[in-house]
Amino acid sequence: MPGLQKVLKGVLQYRELFKSKMVEKLVQISEHPQPTALLFTCMDTRLQPSVITMSNPGDMFVVRNAGNMVPHSDFCSYDHITTEPGALELACIHNPIRHVIVCGHSDCKAINLLLNMRDKKALENKDGTPLENWVKKHGLSSVMKFEQLENLGDKGSGPIIFQGASPKHTFEAFIDPQNEYSILDKLSQVHCLQQLQNIASQDFLKEKLSKNEVHLHAMWYDMKLADMLIFSRQRKQFVTVNEDNYLHLLEDSMTMPDHKEMEKPSPVWRG
Numbered sequence: 595m596p597g598l599q600k601v602l603k604g605v606l607q608y609r610e611l612f613k614s615k616m617v618e619k620l621v622q623i624s625e626h627p628q629p630t631a632l633l634f635t636c637m638d639t640r641l642q643p644s645v646i647t648m649s650n651p652g653d654m655f656v657v658r659n660a661g662n663m664v665p666h667s668d669f670c671s672y673d674h675i676t677t678e679p680g681a682l683e684l685a686c687i688h689n690p691i692r693h694v695i696v697c698g699h700s701d702c703k704a705i706n707l708l709l710n711m712r713d714k715k716a717l718e719n720k721d722g723t724p725l726e727n728w729v730k731k732h733g734l735s736s737v738m739k740f741e742q743l744e745n746l747g748d749k750g751s752g753p754i755i756f757q758g759a760s761p762k763h764t765f766e767a768f769i770d771p772q773n774e775y776s777i778l779d780k781l782s783q784v785h786c787l788q789q790l791q792n793i794a795s796q797d798f799l800k801e802k803l804s805k806n807e808v809h810l811h812a813m814w815y816d817m818k819l820a821d822m823l824i825f826s827r828q829r830k831q832f833v834t835v836n837e838d839n840y841l842h843l844l845e846d847s848m849t850m851p852d853h854k855e856m857e858k859p860s861p862v863w864r865g
């Protein structure tokens with residue numbers, strides 16, 4: 595059932611099964627809005643944020659684009675503004691959102707384009723299609739960070755340091771220490787973490803970040819296993835979220851490591 599026909603059939607099914615309940619739900623949300631998070635993720639059709647987080651209307655602000663990019667504050671002038679920083683301001687300043695999540699994923703076509711252009715040394719070339727220019731402009735910092743990882747040679751997985759706006763938001767990361775992912779997926783994980791630095795570059799967010807009123811999280815969806823991973827600052831790597839480690843990950847995600855703690859080996863726990 596191709597194209598618009600599938601969409602309209604879906605609308606009919608929605609009318610039959612959910613519409614009446616949705617009216618009540620939307621009134622309830624309007625009277626008592628309780629959004630809990632802002633999620634930046636890729637527009638890939640295989641990634642369904644409401645399904646993999648089991649979220650409902652009113653739960654999350656969701657911003658999607660090609661490659662889950664969140665432009666750095668350097669690209670937020672009047673002439674070069676994009677929607678992502680505005681969405682960040684809307685959620686965290688005009689609404690009481692305390693958790694901002696960037697969710698990348700494996701086999702990302704936008705990151706693959708970035709990787710291919712890097713191979714052609716085309717990133718500095720300002721000619722390109724809208725998609726190429728989007729990926730080049732906002733993916734360049736991720737490629738540069740990824741090169742730090744590659745320059746480690748035998749050490750392979752890291753650590754590489756993600757320099758935050760303050761020492762408190764600086765963290766180390768090992769990328770794929772088990773060496774189970776492709777180069778594309780390793781770049782995608784680096785890129786996901788780099789977006790946290792871009793978010794933290796926004797002046798309007800700095801006070802809230804320094805007071806721990808807003809927390810930044812990186813998640814990554816493994817398309818082969820349909821598993822969700824989250825970056826653990828304690829373990830300095832992406833970890834699959836499961837029933838055994840959920841509480842550890844929750845506690846971990848709310849704490850920022852002291853800068854001096856970074857030299858210590860990461861503690862190990864299940865998961």
Ligand SMILES: [Zn+2]
Pocket residue numbers: 636637638660661662699701702703704705
């Ligand atoms: Zn993608």
